[in-house]
Amino acid sequence: MTMIDPRAPLPEQVERQSKIIDALVRRASQQKDVGPSAYRAFQSAIDLQQQVAAQTLELESARYERERTRKALVEALASMEEGFALFTDGRLNICNELFQELLPDISTKVVPQLELKLYFELMATSRFLVSTNRKLLNVSDELEAAGASDPAMSIVAELLRDRWYQLSVQKTSPENTVLLLTEITTLVQHNRREKEHLIDQQEDYLQAVFQNMSAGVCTFSAEGQVMMHNGRFGAILGVPLSAFQPGTPVQSLMGYMTHRNLIEDSVLAQMEAWRQEMVNKGSLSRRVLHGADRVLDVYANVLPDGHFLVELKDVTLEARSTELLENRVMERTAELTHANEQLTAQYEEKARVEEELRISKERAEAAVSSKTRFLAAASHDLLQPINAAKLLISTLEETTRETRFLPMVERLGGAFASAEYLLHSLLDISRLESADPDMVSPSDVNLGTIMMGVKSDQMLLAEQKSVQLDVVPSSVFVRSDPVYLLRSVQNLVVNAIQYTNVGGRVLFGCRRKGDKIVLEVWDTGIGIRRKDQARIFDEFTRAENVPIGSGVGLGLSVVDRACRLLGHRLSVRSKPGLGSVFSIEMDIVHDAAPVAAQHIPVRELEADSVDHIVVVIENDADVLYGTTQWLQQWGASVLSASSTHQAVEFVKDMGMAPDIILADYQLDGADTGIRAISEIRAMTGAQVPAILVTADRSETVRRTGEQNNISVMTKPADLLRLRGLIEWKISSNKPPANPSGQIKQEV
Template sequence: MIDPDDPPLVQVEKQAKIIDALIRRASRQKDVGPSAYRAFQSAIDLQQKVAAQTIELESARSERERTRKTLAEALASMEEGLALFSDGALNICNDLFIGLLPDVSDRIVPGLTLEQYFQLMAGSKYLVSTDRKLSKFSRALESRQAAGAVVSVIVEVPRDRWYQLSAQRTSHENTVLLLTEITALVRHNRREKEHLIDRQSDYLQAVFQNMTAGVCTFSAAGEVRMHNGRFRDILGVPLAMVQPGTPLQDLLDFMRTRGLIDDAALARKDAWRAELARKGALTARVSHGVDRVLDVQINALPDDGFIVELKDVTLETRSTEILENRVAERTAELTRANASLTKQYEEKARVEEELRVAKERAEAAVSSKTRFLAAASHDLLQPINAAKLLISSLQETTRETRFRPLVERLQGAFSSAEYLLHSLLDISRLESADPDTVTVTDVSLEGLMRGVRADQALVAAQKDVRLDVVPCSLVVRSDPVYLLRSIQNLVVNAIQYTDPGGRVLLGCRRRGARVALEVWDTGIGISAKDQLRIFDEFTRAENVPIGSGVGLGLSVVDRACRLLDHDLTVRSKPGTGSVFSIEMDVVDRTLANPVPFGPVEDTFDGALDCIALVIENDADVLYGATQWLELRGASVLPARSTAEALTHVADLGMPPDIILADYQLDGTDTGVQATQDIRAATESHVPAILITADRSESVRRRGMLNDMSVLTKPAELSRLLPLIDWKLRSARSDADTDKSRR
């Protein structure tokens, strides 16, 4: 029956009604029963609780009134005006806040909105000024909704009193306005500003008086206002002539009568005033007295007056004149020197032109020589190859005759000519700047070193020099052709300059990621002076006997090593011997793919029982190769073209045992194409050897792609014979393997 959420007064009224109803009911009954008694007892308890709550309510009301009175007293005791707006309406404020503007104080009452308060302020006659419009202040306060946001405005009221009105939202519903008097602060700042202005005026006066330039200001009427001491000193006029109020014309007349200013300057006075009015500033240099020069700078002032600045530039002018005279004299000297230099330059240009022409002729000659040697290498090597084959055949046929010594001397002379020709062609190729000159690839040192031993063992034995080779299984990055040529040249030199009974050693030393290939000898040695020039063309050491070569071998080695980025060094002592070293980068054998070298030693001592197809377009080379092979037991089918070779194969009715082909045949015909056609016609993979004067990487790769061993002309016959035997045995082994599989 009683809602506990109702206000206490409502609950009391309901309880009184319930008690009255219970009392009336009890009086109508004759006997008071237990239920009626319990109801009456409950009513009594309820009335006691209501009385207790009523007392608490009265106590709360009294406490709230005391708190409000305390808050009002606290606000009244504050030295700052304060007002609290709740939900946009004035809740409470102190007297200082109300009394700021007396003409509107009676309308500042609880319930007044913020907007209404700002409107009252704006319309008050006691509001002298604000640093911002109150409408902007109100909008700024509305735009800052977050609690703690503060907006302030400076307010000026009569009798030079100043306040700072600050507004801060303490919560979403409450806004506090705080009035803080800042009159003392404003007046203090004003005094400080006036003091600074006074001090600044003193500073400016001090600076003005101590300027190195003379300065004087004039009014719009042309009368002196103020000047510094330097102005009077520069002009040389008495103090009375620059007193304030002195007309400019009087000053000019005084200076004219004393000869301090010329008539021309006076005549330009009106023109200066017109130019000053038009441009606002002007500058002029004038004579002053007999021997002085002044710079005059005039600038217009805002009140139509002007300021004149004088600088004494007499010394500067005299220095400039002296410098100009010196410059003129120096210019004359330089003109004469230039004429002399021009003549010398013309003479030098004539000499340089003659040198240029001579250089071009020399370069053309060298280029022509280089191109000739590079282009003619094939034609030069062809007869050398033919002669080599024929001399080898002649050695075989005269072995047991009286002509053997003669043939051996012919072989020696021919070997010297071949070595010289190889050196010349190597230098030509290394100078040609052809990117295909050297081809860096993986090279196994073991094959090269064994090949050098096979080539030079007979030469060393004939001279009674012990040649030892310690093979090395390392793989390096180099060009196989030029590395082999370099090693051969070093070994040939070592044998040549080692006396009979001496020793030559070829071996390697591992140095971390590099290896040094070294050639040791017990020869005549090289002096320190000669070690600096032995790698030049046509240069030999002083202790070399006459007729020991023309000095090209080491030059070829040096050029090849520089192109291959190998380190070439020499250590030597006269009478003891020499050590030449070529240092190269080592390649991991597990990752290397070294160029195949084939057999290197002539261990074959039987007859070549085979049918050899020789394809060569040079008649002399073809004849020499045919004779050389037939003397060694081979049946030879000579052919000068692919078509002729195919005819021989067709007549034979079976594939040849081996093909020896030159790469460059007539026209576009090549030995590679001939080998491909013969293999296709016979349906047999005939073993083949490509013998060519072309040492380019492209030809070598083309031969390898077609399973053709590649030899360069003139072919080393000591290597050709075992290579033929090795190719034949490999082919037979492959054929036997195929038969066994079938």
């Protein structure tokens, strides 16, 4: 068991050890024989006493050093030029004399262990403190919320006799808070002097600006007395300085100006209303007359202290300019009104004329539409009798071949051919002028087929005129409409043959020109003068050197319209007496699929007898009669029908498929040749060859014929080509699907 508590204070341990040693000494003197335990106890006591003595010496040394350090700290704080205080755990630990004596009436209460919060409360109640820039009672709460790393809190305090201090409060650790007082009186006074100097400078500057303003400015007190004004204010009003001094009531000023007729009496009557408006709204703006010929703008504004500021501007020139401008505007408005009335009248007249033009246009369009419809109907109705007449004339030629009437019939055929050519040209021009999109159907066309067909068709005409006709073969494909391209090349070749003398030559072929192909028709004819080359493409126009009776001038017009519609470039080169070259430039189609030519050379297919069974379907009695007579004269057996029903009945009665079918496209009502051909093929079970002979030249009919394996020939038909086509169709037809040739009986 320990006899001394090591946690007890050191003096208490020393006193306790002395008592233990005394007790041991007395016990030892009373006993003669000291045992080992007593000796050990005595020895321990001696050691403990030595340790206590050493610790006592160290404690005294530490106490001395602490007092010496504290004294040095106090001396250092006393030598500081700033007030300093250290609060530990919220209580005053140490401070210097400057901090303690800053506020004399609370200096006796600034003692150690003073709470920080209480210090700020004492400071706030000091009669030596004039003001601070923040509430002192809130500083303690803000410090408790602040951390040791937060910036110092600054308080500026004004003391009596214009003394200024800055109190910096910094929490250096969770336990310690440092307050530092720094006198800033010199800095504040210097800044004040600088500020006053700047204010003086600004005042001088503002005064200079105020006096040199173009507008007149004057301030009045709330009672309406002059306080301050610039020279411009009096100059604008025309009031001398003697009558316009500070303290002058505004009523006196107004009376002075009224007495000298500077303002009207009506202005005085409105003064009270103006004052009330300025009080209610805070501002006032008016334009008034001043004197005989001056205009002033008056602006008044209420100031925060109840005074009011009045600004005057001389706007006489502006008012005069505005008045002049308004007068000019009125004059200009009157002129514009008059002009507008004239324009309105002109517009009404224009509207009337436009309405008349619209009505005329509608009538013209109706006339064109009527003409288009008429020609569409006439193209069928006119071509039907022509086709019938051609068939009858051809039959008549064969009948009178060995008689004296043959020359007369041949002349009749020639005259009729001229009428047919003229009618074709007129119909072509009408179709090309119409807006029907079905008139032109561009596709990939083989120029070789076109040129060989033209040569075959016009060879007889060339032989009759003793003109050599040659063609340079070509296999180029172009993008064009096959019907109108064929028609254009035919017209150019016919034109070349017609105007070439006996023994001359006509040659046509193609030349490449980059991605273009140029089809050229050369002749050694009479040529065309330069002045005529630009007008030969007009309707009913011929060159001056053309003999009378050699045409009406429609062929080249058809070519020109067709080329413009197809996007082809048509040109001519010619010299009188040497011949002409007509050219058509077209786009080449490089990847077109080759198509076998189906043009049949007419002269090679002529035969003495046509021993075939032919079904002819035609709703026009004359055409039906003429076709029947023409075929029978060749030796054909003809079944003549005017409708699909009649043709089917004839074939059914015959009991076998015919060799070929010739049918018109448009029959009576909704009946068509396509329907008739399809029903005969279906009934016989054979792909009977068929030819549509129609006046309808539309692309729709041509495509329908191609889709049904039906050849299409336009009316009036070229009889030689028709005969050749019949022979070619029959010879190239495959064996029928029903070898027996018998018609299948219906159940």
